[in-house]
Amino acid sequence: MSTNxxxxxxxxxxxxxxxxxxxxNVSLEIMNGEVHALIGPNGAGKTTLIAQLSGLLVPDxxxxxxxxxxxxxxxxxxxxxxxxxxxxxxxxxxxxxxxLNNIALAVQARKxxxxxxxxxxxxxxxxxEEAFAYVKEIGLAQxxxxxxxxxxxxxxxxLEVGLALATMPRLLLLDEPMAGMGPEESENLVTLIAKVxxxxxxxxxxxxxxxxxxxxxxxxxxxxxxxxxxxxxxLIRSSEEVKRAYLGNDTAT
Amino acid sequence: MIDQPRRAVILLAFFVIAILFPYLMRVCGQEYFIGxxxxxxxxxxxxxxLNFILxxxxxxxxxxxxxxxxxAYVAAILVVSGWxxxxxxxxxxxxxxxxxxxxIGLITLxxxxxxxxxxxxxxxxMLYYVTISMKAYGGEEGLNVPRPSIPxxxxxxxxEFYYVAxxxxxxxxxxxxxxxxxxxxxxxxxxxxxEVRMQALGYKTMHYKLIAFVLAGTIAGLAGALLAAQNSFVxxxxxxxxxxxxxxxxxxLGGVRSKYGGLIGAIAFLGLEDFAVNIQIDxxxxxxxxxxxxxMLLVGLVLLIVVLFSPRGIVxxxxxxxxxxxx
Numbered sequence: 001m002s003t004n005x006x007x008x009x010x011x012x013x014x015x016x017x018x019x020x021x022x023x024x025n026v027s028l029e030i031m032n033g034e035v036h037a038l039i040g041p042n043g044a045g046k047t048t049l050i051a052q053l054s055g056l057l058v059p060d061x062x063x064x065x066x067x068x069x070x071x072x073x074x075x076x077x078x079x080x081x082x083x084x085x086x087x088x089x090x091x092x093x094x095x096x097x098x099x100l101n102n103i104a105l106a107v108q109a110r111k112x113x114x115x116x117x118x119x120x121x122x123x124x125x126x127x128x129e130e131a132f133a134y135v136k137e138i139g140l141a142q143x144x145x146x147x148x149x150x151x152x153x154x155x156x157x158x159l160e161v162g163l164a165l166a167t168m169p170r171l172l173l174l175d176e177p178m179a180g181m182g183p184e185e186s187e188n189l190v191t192l193i194a195k196v197x198x199x200x201x202x203x204x205x206x207x208x209x210x211x212x213x214x215x216x217x218x219x220x221x222x223x224x225x226x227x228x229x230x231x232x233x234x235l236i237r238s239s240e241e242v243k244r245a246y247l248g249n250d251t252a253t
Numbered sequence: 254m255i256d257q258p259r260r261a262v263i264l265l266a267f268f269v270i271a272i273l274f275p276y277l278m279r280v281c282g283q284e285y286f287i288g289x290x291x292x293x294x295x296x297x298x299x300x301x302x303l304n305f306i307l308x309x310x311x312x313x314x315x316x317x318x319x320x321x322x323x324x325a326y327v328a329a330i331l332v333v334s335g336w337x338x339x340x341x342x343x344x345x346x347x348x349x350x351x352x353x354x355x356x357i358g359l360i361t362l363x364x365x366x367x368x369x370x371x372x373x374x375x376x377x378x379m380l381y382y383v384t385i386s387m388k389a390y391g392g393e394e395g396l397n398v399p400r401p402s403i404p405x406x407x408x409x410x411x412x413e414f415y416y417v418a419x420x421x422x423x424x425x426x427x428x429x430x431x432x433x434x435x436x437x438x439x440x441x442x443x444x445x446x447x448e449v450r451m452q453a454l455g456y457k458t459m460h461y462k463l464i465a466f467v468l469a470g471t472i473a474g475l476a477g478a479l480l481a482a483q484n485s486f487v488x489x490x491x492x493x494x495x496x497x498x499x500x501x502x503x504x505x506l507g508g509v510r511s512k513y514g515g516l517i518g519a520i521a522f523l524g525l526e527d528f529a530v531n532i533q534i535d536x537x538x539x540x541x542x543x544x545x546x547x548x549m550l551l552v553g554l555v556l557l558i559v560v561l562f563s564p565r566g567i568v569x570x571x572x573x574x575x576x577x578x579x580x
Contacts, residue, residue, distance in 0.1 A: 054453065080455035092450045094443050105443050108436060109455040115464075116436040124436070167454055 006065075007032045007171050007201050008053065008084070013062030015048055015225075022048040023059065024225040030171065035193070035202045037212040037233075040222035041245075046205045047089060049222065050175050053203070054086040055079040066171070080109070083170035089179055089205075091156045093163065095149035099140050102148050102159055104131040106166035131166065137195075138162035139188055154185035161189065171201045178208045190214060213237070221245065263571075271419055275412040287411045288483070289527055293520045294418040295479045298425050300503040300515030302472035305429050307501075308510030309438060310465045311445025312362070315370045316377030317500050319357065320350045320470040322384065322492025324477025329398040329487045330390060339401035339408065343478045350474020351467050353380075358466035362459060377497055384489040395488025398481055408482065418479060422516060425472055430512050432468070441465050506559055508568030517567050525552050 008030040015023035022045045030036045040046050051057040053064065055076035064072045071079055094102050104121075107130050108114055121127070135144045138158045143151065148159060161177050174193070178186045190211050193202060197215075206212050212219060213233045220230040223245045229236060236242055278286045299321055306312040328346040336342060361372045390396050400408045408414050432438050444451045444458045451458050481487040490496065499522070507518025529548035537544050563569040 056449070056453075075457075076449075076452040077455050077457050080453060085455075086453060088450075088453075092447060092453075094446050094450070096446060097443065101439070105439065105451070106454045108440070112436075114436045114440045114456070114461070117432045118435055120431075120434045121436050121439050122434065163450070163454065 005032050006030060007067065008203070009065045010053070011063045011065070013052060013059040013064065015045075015052060015057065015059050021225050023052065025062075026222075026225075026227050028220060028227060028230070030201060030203055031218075033197075033201055034217040035197050035204060035215045037216035037219045038203060038205045038222060039207075039209075039212060039219060044222045045225040046222055047175060048225075050086060050173050050203075050205060054084065054173055080167055080169070083168075084173070085164040085167040085169035085171075086173035087160045087164040087175060087177055089175040091153075091160050093148045093156060093159050096147065098145050098147055099151070099159060100128060100131055100135055100144040103134045103162055103166045104128055106163050107131045107134070110167060134162055134166045138165070138192060154181050157181055157185070158189065158192075161192065165196060165200075169200060171203065172196070173203045173205075175205045176207060177204070178206060178211060186211060275415050279412075284411065287415050289523065291411065291415045291418045291483050292480070293523045294415070294422045294516075295476050295483060296500075296503060296519035296523060297422050297516035298418075298479070299473050299476035300500050300507065300519045301422075301425055301429060302469040302476070302515070303500045304504045304507075304509065304511070304515040305432075305472075306465050306469040307504055308514065309433055309445065310441045310462060312462065312466065313370050313501075314361075314373040314466075314469075315494070315497050315501065316357070316361075316373035316375070317469070317473055318492045318494075318496035319373075319377035319380045320354055320473035321477040321480065321496065321500075322377075322380060322489070323350045323353050324474030325481035325487045325491050326384060326387075326390070326396075326477075327474070328401070328478035329396050329481045332398050332401050332482075333390075333396065337399070337401050339403045339478075339482070342401050343475060346478035347471045347474045350477070351471040354467045354470025354474075355463070358463045358470070362462050362466060374494055374497065377492055378494055381489055381492045381494075384492065391488065393489060395486055395490075397486055400482045400485055414483060418483070421475070421479070425475075426512060426516065433512070437461070437464075502556060504566075506556055506566055508566030511566070511568040514566055514568050521555075521567055522552065525555055 006029040010026055010028045012025050012027055013023055014021070014025055026049060038046055038049070048057065052059050055074060059072065063070055066079070066082060066084055094105065097105070104127055107127055111127065111130070132144060135141055138161060140155060140158060140162070143155060148156065151159065157177060157180070161174065164172055164174070177189055181189065186208060193204070193215055204212065204215060216233055218230060219233050219236040221228050221236065221242050228245060229239060229242055231239065274290055275287050278284055299317070303314065303317045306314060324346040327349045328342040331342040331345060357373070357376045361369055361376065364372055385393050400414070402408060403417070406413050406417065408417065440451070440456060440461050444456070444461055448458050477491065480491065503518035503522050504515055505518070506521055507516065508514030526549070529551040530545055559566060565572060
């Protein structure tokens with residue numbers, strides 16, 4: 001596959017909740033190797049769209065392709081297996097497990113069998129060595145034995161991204177990874193994303209415009225469930241339509 | 254948790270007492286208690302299996318006695334039909350219980366929370382009425398069944414039966430210990446904590462839950478087969494909903510998500526029940542002669558106190574107050 005090929009493509013997907021159209025005829029293409037940002041005001045349907053891409057929700061109509069494969073009906077766990085992983089806007093980690101054990105769960109999911117009923121997992125050094133490499137990468141090496149529920153908010157957000165990363169995806173869906181982070185923590189995460197983009201394609205949903213414009217190759221704008229533009233960052237910044245719909249009254253967030 | 258040396262001492266003491274128990278009882282002329290102790294161990298097996306799915310898998314089954322009943326009936330029917338070897342009757346009881354657990358799990362595990370509690374209860378009640386309708390095997394009256402035989406052992410002897418139950422309960426607790434600390438157990442605990450996230454890591458969570466459910470059902474089936482042999486009798490009440498409640502009671506009393514919680518709960522519950530029913534308390538009898546009919550009030554009171562003061566059960570009384578979750 002050359003870099004000009006798309007990795008993920010949606011064709012006219014649509015999702016309704018009762019009378020509300022949360023996703024309206026969205027056709028989105030994410031190219032191999034790019035960082036693609038998805039922005040839009042609160043309630044635009046970004047999380048609903050991510051939920052359909054990751055397999056948590058099934059679109060009412062339309063199709064989703066991953067590479068050349070139609071994955072519209074594939075389950076959440078099966079999509080992870082073929083290389084489509086996500087992080088959550090609302091932190092979703094294993095709070096009673098240590099940081100290292102959190103990541104080990106993600107590594108274990110793709111390495112060897114989890115249908116092992118006899119050998120103690122603690123002696124599984126290969127598993128934990130690989131897991132620790134990810135813990136280091138997300139900047140939590142000093143905190144690897146800490147129970148995840150006791151981490152600071154920013155650290156939990158880092159672990160959230162780490163969980164998705166450790167599944168070794170080809171496409172990483174990051175749903176507002178910087179939500180609630182301080183400036184310094186955001187900076188760490190921007191650095192991390194800039195580093196992993198070397199090996200992973202990224203769809204970044206984010207309100208932090210500074211991060212979006214620094215990281216993204218292309219930006220898509222979602223308003224009221226509808227995709228109104230997909231352009232390079234400079235054009236998005238200067239587009240009147242985007243400004244009107246979104247940036248004009250919402251930049252402060 | 255209790256520190257290692259103290260834990261080892263407690264375990265060793267339990268082993269010594271358990272091994273010498275039949276001998277001590279015979280010396281004291283209290284053979285009755287050997288049978289009671291066997292029942293404690295057998296219920297300990299059943300409660301341990303429930304604790305496995307409840308404590309580690311987050312599946313609050315209110316129908317676990319269904320598997321106890323299936324195991325008991327299958328073993329009993331085999332024995333009365335002439336297949337009197339325990340080495341045949343008990344494994345077959347386990348296999349059938351596993352199959353029933355697979356079918357029930359396939360349906361019930363699609364639900365969560367209160368719905369799971371109610372639907373497991375409903376399945377157990379269905380099986381309860383099935384056994385009532387089995388007129389050929391005693392229907393509501395139940396079925397007398399001789400104890401099966403094992404080569405080189407005499408299961409008719411309460412003492413030898415006790416040792417068989419003791420070996421099996423140790424084996425089951427060790428098996429659970431290995432499974433919980435293996436990859437599978439880790440996955441199961443993570444699913445009980447955050448199932449959707451496990452799916453988002455690529456786990457087919459339904460498979461893991463179903464395997465755990467079947468494993469627990471299989472072990473409960475073994476306990477049922479043992480129970481039928483120990484009582485030399487089986488009737489439908491073994492899978493009545495109160496029997497499922499009893500198992501839940503034992504797990505909560507002993508300690509949810511603890512290796513020994515099921516066994517400790519079974520010993521405490523049956524001991525307490527026996528005490529309340531059989532011990533003559535003179536001053537109470539003078540005041541209210543028929544008090545022993547309401548003996549279960551005492552048992553209820555104890556559960557209330559344990560739940561209020563030690564949410565982690567009897568095990569919790571001995572554990573540190575620290576926030577450690579996993580064993």
